[in-house]
Amino acid sequence: MDSLPLDYRKQMNTLLGDEYPAFLQTYEEPPHRALRINTLKISTADGVNRLPFQLEPIPWCDTGFFYQHDRDRPGKHVYHAAGLYYIQDPSAMAPAEALDPQPGEKVLDLCAAPGGKTTQLASKMNGKGILVANEISRERRKALVENLERCGVTNAVILGEDPRHLSSRFAGWFDRILIDAPCSGEGMFRKDPETRERWSIRSTEVAADLQVSILEAAAPMLRPGGRLVYSTCTFNVRENEGTLDRFLKLHPQFTPVDVPGSNHFLPGLTEGTDVNPSLSRAARLWPHHLKGEGHFVAVLEKTEGEEGARQKPGKLPPVHRDAKNVFQTFIDDTLSQDPFPGPFTLFGDHLYQVPRELPSLKGLVVERPGFYLGQAKRRHFAPSHALALALTPDRVQRRVNFSAGDEPLLRYLQGEALAHEGEKGWTLVTVDHFPLGWGKVSGGLLKNHYPKWLRWDR
Ligand SMILES: C[S@@+](CC[C@H](N)C(=O)[O-])C[C@H]1O[C@@H](n2cnc3c(N)ncnc32)[C@H](O)[C@@H]1O
Numbered sequence: 290m291d292s293l294p295l296d297y298r299k300q301m302n303t304l305l306g307d308e309y310p311a312f313l314q315t316y317e318e319p320p321h322r323a324l325r326i327n328t329l330k331i332s333t334a335d336g337v338n339r340l341p342f343q344l345e346p347i348p349w350c351d352t353g354f355f356y357q358h359d360r361d362r363p364g365k366h367v368y369h370a371a372g373l374y375y376i377q378d379p380s381a382m383a384p385a386e387a388l389d390p391q392p393g394e395k396v397l398d399l400c401a402a403p404g405g406k407t408t409q410l411a412s413k414m415n416g417k418g419i420l421v422a423n424e425i426s427r428e429r430r431k432a433l434v435e436n437l438e439r440c441g442v443t444n445a446v447i448l449g450e451d452p453r454h455l456s457s458r459f460a461g462w463f464d465r466i467l468i469d470a471p472c473s474g475e476g477m478f479r480k481d482p483e484t485r486e487r488w489s490i491r492s493t494e495v496a497a498d499l500q501v502s503i504l505e506a507a508a509p510m511l512r513p514g515g516r517l518v519y520s521t522c523t524f525n526v527r528e529n530e531g532t533l534d535r536f537l538k539l540h541p542q543f544t545p546v547d548v549p550g551s552n553h554f555l556p557g558l559t560e561g562t563d564v565n566p567s568l569s570r571a572a573r574l575w576p577h578h579l580k581g582e583g584h585f586v587a588v589l590e591k592t593e594g595e596e597g598a599r600q601k602p603g604k605l606p607p608v609h610r611d612a613k614n615v616f617q618t619f620i621d622d623t624l625s626q627d628p629f630p631g632p633f634t635l636f637g638d639h640l641y642q643v644p645r646e647l648p649s650l651k652g653l654v655v656e657r658p659g660f661y662l663g664q665a666k667r668r669h670f671a672p673s674h675a676l677a678l679a680l681t682p683d684r685v686q687r688r689v690n691f692s693a694g695d696e697p698l699l700r701y702l703q704g705e706a707l708a709h710e711g712e713k714g715w716t717l718v719t720v721d722h723f724p725l726g727w728g729k730v731s732g733g734l735l736k737n738h739y740p741k742w743l744r745w746d747r
Pocket residue numbers: 381399400401402403404405406407424425426429451452469470471472499503522
């Protein structure tokens with residue numbers, strides 16, 4: 290406890306009064322661990338039956354479950370590599386629940402990496418609609434890409450922009466926007482002691498100014514009638530109710546509404562302050578009131594503004610004939626049905642399926658213009674890991690299935706080629722019928738195409 294910054298302790302004592310000792314006590318306790326079942330891969334009920342962990346439901350997220358860290362290590366299980374679940378702090382599951390995106394909608398996750406909430410939004414959208422995931426940090430985008438691929442997300446576009454560069458491009462375009470804002474991270478102090486060292490009163494002021502500018506950038510992108518969720522993992526009033534109060538003064542067309550499931554949480558802090566009283570409709574997740582690290586969540590609705598969908602879909606450069614041909618040959622040789630209607634685009638020789646209706650991305654930092662299908666080389670097509678993880682075994686002509694405890698499966702994950710007599714060609718490797726990656730059969734061997742950067746240590 291002594292390692293908590295002194296100014297922080299003073300701030301929390303003033304804020305919490307009688308509750309301060311109970312709050313402080315949580316730093317003496319181990320964090321609560323949880324995972325969220327990825328319904329793009331498996332239903333919640335099947336997941337609960339199949340996952341070999343002791344699971345306990347999280348009251349505010351019907352796909353979320355606590356697990357016992359002293360008993361289970363879901364991060365090291367092969368089902369994690371197959372994307373059956375995402376390991377996430379239980380309180381961090383609240384913002385995507387509050388946004389509640391629907392299949393077919395246009396959804397923006399403006400501060401997305403490493404993708405905990407993006408994968409949750411994607412599960413809710415069930416592969417339908419357009420999910421734009423933006424992350425300004427190039428380094429952090431790598432984890433975002435990896436997590437979206439592992440979870441089998443096919444309807445995401447990944448951008449790497451300063452939010453201010455997106456406002457006019459997507460004016461009035463989104464039905465829902467999530468801003469899981471960069472913050473002073475007070476809710477991370479228990480799990481990640483380094484965040485304590487970065488914290489100062491000044492850092493909370495800097496964070497608040499940045500949060501207002503991100504909200505400003507997001508505001509024009511939401512269609513009238515749309516919903517915006519603002520969340521942080523800090524307890525700081527300046528960065529939560531304070532930031533939103535500054536924003537609402539400038540944008541009266543936004544109204545705070547109740548956070549769904551807020552009976553599990555405490556209200557936003559407005560008493561004794563001069564912030565907009567309707568911010569009591571926001572939700573505070575306190576670690577001494579529930580099992581989680583803590584979060585702040587507010588839902589805002591936009592009543593008026595620029596009408597959406599004015600942007601014309603961007604024109605894509607045509608995919609040249611050679612690339613089309615090698616991809617078609619791959620589909621004919623490997624898949625049992627063609628689930629990819631296009632449209633397609635090439636970045637260098639990398640082929641993507643791009644969501645229809647997407648405005649032009651010209652001039653923006655684009656990490657993934659759509660779903661990455663693979664590399665169209667001169668004479669053949671090399672399918673992506675993303676494609677393997679988004680397929681189901683009934684969609685391919687050749688597959689090799691292992692059970693979770695099989696020894697050859699471990700060798701596959703370690704990058705070894707396996708002895709395998711079978712038809713030549715690209716072969717989907719599955720664990721208990723959930724895709725894990727590609728292998729290529731020839732000459733009695735299954736050559737290993739599990740990505741090098743994901744391989745397990747020997
Ligand atoms: C709280 S984290 C997001 C966590 C993520 N939503 C998840 O659930 O996995 C905030 C993110 O905002 C990003 N960020 C930092 N500065 C930013 C800025 N100026 N504009 C937009 N995002 C920024 C950070 O790189 C960080 O990835």
